[in-house]
Amino acid sequence: MSTPYNIVLGVIGSDCHSVGNKILEAYFTENGFxxxxxxxxxxxxxxxxxxxxxxxxxxLVSSLYGHGEIDCAGLxxxxxxxxxxxxxxxxxxxxxxxxxxxEQVVEKFKKMGFDxxxxxxxxxxxxxxxxxxxxxxxxx
Amino acid sequence: MNEGATNVSVYKISDEKxxxxxxxxxxxxxxxxxxxxxxxxxxxxxxxxxxxxxVAMKKAGEENRTLLQPRAGVALVTEHINxxxxxxxxxxxxxxxxxxxxxxxxxxxxxxxxxxxxxxQARTSLLNGFPAVNHGLVGCRMVTxxxxxxxxxxxxxxxxxxxxxxxxxxxxxxxxxxxxxYNIPYAKKVPLQKSIDDWKYxxxxxxxxxxxxxxxxxxPFGPLTGTLVPPCVSHVVAIVxxxxxxxxxxxxxxxxxxxxxxxxxxxxxxxxxxxLAHEYFKREGFNEYDLTTVFHQWMGGFPPDEAKAFAVISxxxxxxxLSGADKVIVKTPHEAKGIPTKEANAQGIKATRQAVxxxxxxxxxxxxxxxxxxxxxxxxxxxxxxxxxxxxxxDIEKGVVAAVExxxxxxxxxxxxxxxxxxxxxxxxxxxxxxxxxGNMALSDEIMAYHREKLEERAKxxxxxxxxxxxxxxxxxxxxxxxxxxxx
Numbered sequence: 069m070s071t072p073y074n075i076v077l078g079v080i081g082s083d084c085h086s087v088g089n090k091i092l093e094a095y096f097t098e099n100g101f102x103x104x105x106x107x108x109x110x111x112x113x114x115x116x117x118x119x120x121x122x123x124x125x126x127x128l129v130s131s132l133y134g135h136g137e138i139d140c141a142g143l144x145x146x147x148x149x150x151x152x153x154x155x156x157x158x159x160x161x162x163x164x165x166x167x168x169x170x171e172q173v174v175e176k177f178k179k180m181g182f183d184x185x186x187x188x189x190x191x192x193x194x195x196x197x198x199x200x201x202x203x204x205x206x207x208x
Numbered sequence: 209m210n211e212g213a214t215n216v217s218v219y220k221i222s223d224e225k226x227x228x229x230x231x232x233x234x235x236x237x238x239x240x241x242x243x244x245x246x247x248x249x250x251x252x253x254x255x256x257x258x259x260x261x262x263v264a265m266k267k268a269g270e271e272n273r274t275l276l277q278p279r280a281g282v283a284l285v286t287e288h289i290n291x292x293x294x295x296x297x298x299x300x301x302x303x304x305x306x307x308x309x310x311x312x313x314x315x316x317x318x319x320x321x322x323x324x325x326x327x328x329q330a331r332t333s334l335l336n337g338f339p340a341v342n343h344g345l346v347g348c349r350m351v352t353x354x355x356x357x358x359x360x361x362x363x364x365x366x367x368x369x370x371x372x373x374x375x376x377x378x379x380x381x382x383x384x385x386x387x388x389x390y391n392i393p394y395a396k397k398v399p400l401q402k403s404i405d406d407w408k409y410x411x412x413x414x415x416x417x418x419x420x421x422x423x424x425x426x427x428p429f430g431p432l433t434g435t436l437v438p439p440c441v442s443h444v445v446a447i448v449x450x451x452x453x454x455x456x457x458x459x460x461x462x463x464x465x466x467x468x469x470x471x472x473x474x475x476x477x478x479x480x481x482x483x484l485a486h487e488y489f490k491r492e493g494f495n496e497y498d499l500t501t502v503f504h505q506w507m508g509g510f511p512p513d514e515a516k517a518f519a520v521i522s523x524x525x526x527x528x529x530l531s532g533a534d535k536v537i538v539k540t541p542h543e544a545k546g547i548p549t550k551e552a553n554a555q556g557i558k559a560t561r562q563a564v565x566x567x568x569x570x571x572x573x574x575x576x577x578x579x580x581x582x583x584x585x586x587x588x589x590x591x592x593x594x595x596x597x598x599x600x601x602x603d604i605e606k607g608v609v610a611a612v613e614x615x616x617x618x619x620x621x622x623x624x625x626x627x628x629x630x631x632x633x634x635x636x637x638x639x640x641x642x643x644x645x646x647g648n649m650a651l652s653d654e655i656m657a658y659h660r661e662k663l664e665e666r667a668k669x670x671x672x673x674x675x676x677x678x679x680x681x682x683x684x685x686x687x688x689x690x691x692x693x694x695x696x
Contacts, residue, residue, distance in 0.1 A: 086621055
């Protein structure tokens with residue numbers, strides 16, 4: 069059995085899309101992560117507080133309603149401010165309003181300090197594998 | 209008959225109480241002070257009947273037509289008007305929407321103002337809807353005056369009192385939502401009694417317009433979480449919200465249901481929704497109201513491929529018209545990607561229009577299978593309604609709050625903490641939505657045995673046990689090209 073890393077999961081901002089969040093929780097739990105699921109409508113402060121409290125290695129942010137750009141801005145800076153310099157930040161979902169080429173979305177969110185950006189078409193198996201790899205990379 | 213039947217006026221919010229709340233609510237954002245009810249009545253009186261939503265719904269019901277309505281909303285007034293005009297002319301929508309942004313839905317008007325500012329800078333909408341409270345009476349009237357069709361406010365707001373005051377005074381003639389349907393699927397920490405109380409205010413406001421001869425349509429939000437919701441769950445919420453609205457003087461009610469995917473179940477659902485609603489409205493002592501229905505095209509995950517998305521849209525259009533729904537809410541080929549462009553939005557309406565027109569003189573043949581499903585839905589709804597009446601000692605409002613708290617009424621996959629969240633639905637072998645785990649839902653052993661039998665049938669054919677994996681498979685099945693989530 070691989071190490072059960074702690075991770076924080078939630079849907080950011082004023083977004084109440086709850087279905088995928090429940091599936092993600094079930095999936096990552098089943099795949100050996102200790103998931104702290106904050107559910108929907110989570111503020112940046114709540115993500116950070118939960119990550120500190122649980123000693124999490126990563127924060128997985130979802131956004132499905134299009135306000136992702138506004139809601140996610142500044143999260144990396146706030147993490148650093150609270151001493152979470154090394155925390156892994158993932159973001160995924162329908163991140164912007166309108167049909168923007170995905171490469172542009174990735175670029176935009178990477179600039180904001182996210183380590184990986186996912187569309188809603190990715191495979192969960194792949195994401196879990198990347199997450200484990202990224203965590204182990206940071207621990208070296 | 210219950211005691212409430214003879215004196216329905218006891219439930220109405222008193223004028224004194226109403227005015228007290230009104231003064232408080234209108235002061236929560238600067239644009240609230242522009243609302244003057246007498247001036248609003250005069251403004252509404254001048255709106256031509258052809259633009260009245262309640263009149264349009266009633267006529268659709270009488271003429272057996274299915275009206276088409278998209279969803280749409282952007283941050284800025286001019287852009288929003290351009291979008292609506294495009295959907296009206298190029299898309300030939302019968303009814304128009306104004307979808308409200310997510311910040312406004314949570315009464316975060318400062319965030320919405322920030323979104324407007326950033327949208328101006330970015331020269332594109334960074335909000336997922338129209339912030340009607342921020343734009344105020346002036347902005348709303350610019351929008352409602354710019355279009356020829358009846359126009360409705362569509363949102364997801366647990367406390368929509370200020371939004372209702374501003375938009376109704378702003379010329380909108382229909383208002384979506386309800387104290388349960390705009391709490392459980394849309395909020396996290398709002399107590400159910402609180403949202404029900406706030407929606408009683410909205411309904412009373414609509415009642416006040418009705419008393420002055422202004423018809424305003426009300427539409428409880430049918431699909432709830434839009435994810436494998438069994439018809440009995442959404443029907444009960446719709447019927448209860450209908451009664452709560454009637455108690456405050458609402459006259460025009462449109463009850464909704466979201467496409468499940470199995471043709472027979474969907475047709476049965478629309479037919480049973482209408483007859484059950486009449487039954488319970490009369491039981492509560494109401495006889496004078498206009499009841500119509502709305503069918504929502506598939507509310508769950510869509511295929512990213514646009515051609516495939518059109519197939520989902522057209523199937524929804526088919527069921528809407530064959531079930532005799534009075535209105536259909538249209539999806540777009542961009543659904544999987546998020547908010548659509550105006551072109552994609554119009555394409556969704558056009559695809560729907562073609563299917564609706566080709567089927568408008570046809571009806572779904574009554575079959576044995578349909579009769580069985582219709583009776584099954586009715587049996588389940590009555591079982592849940594009986595429990596609500598029992599828990600409320602005859603009162604439906606008290607009963608529904610108690611039922612949700614106890615999990616006797618439970619909405620699958622909902623974000624709200626006030627919801628029990630233990631019910632697990634999944635599809636049977638023919639794609640009907642059945643209940644795998646009822647949680648605490650007030651459904652008899654006999655009803656559950658029927659569901660179990662149907663699910664075992666599927667499990668046997670798929671060579672696996674009835675399990676949670678099936679729920680996950682079903683949730684993503686349509687976006688991956690099928691209705692039932694079969695094992696790979």
